[in-house]
Amino acid sequence: EIVKALEEVSKEVDQPMAAVAINWVANRPGVSSVILGATKLNQLEQTVGALDFNIPQELANKLDEVSKPTSSFLIRFLPRGYNPC
Numbered sequence: 001e002i003v004k005a006l007e008e009v010s011k012e013v014d015q016p017m018a019a020v021a022i023n024w025v026a027n028r029p030g031v032s033s034v035i036l037g038a039t040k041l042n043q044l045e046q047t048v049g050a051l052d053f054n055i056p057q058e059l060a061n062k063l064d065e066v067s068k069p070t071s072s073f074l075i076r077f078l079p080r081g082y083n084p085c
Contacts, residue, residue, distance in 0.1 A: 022050035
């Protein structure tokens with residue numbers, strides 16, 4: 001669902017999916033840096049301009065909604081049998 005929403009937003013703003021993803025992540029509250037994972041020159045070229053455009057709020061909200069973690073997301077990181085009480 002996340003990739004599908006990312007593809008839709010990418011088409012709406014006429015930007016590559018990688019650039020949209022980096023732009024969206026970089027503009028999330030609490031994010032101070034983003035690591036680019038380009039292995040080819042064209043990937044780097046596509047993502048280097050990722051902050052040179054704005055994602056309209058309604059489209060950013062779409063990405064926010066589809067990427068919300070489920071309530072059990074963090075439970076995977078707790079030791080088996082953990083009881084906070």
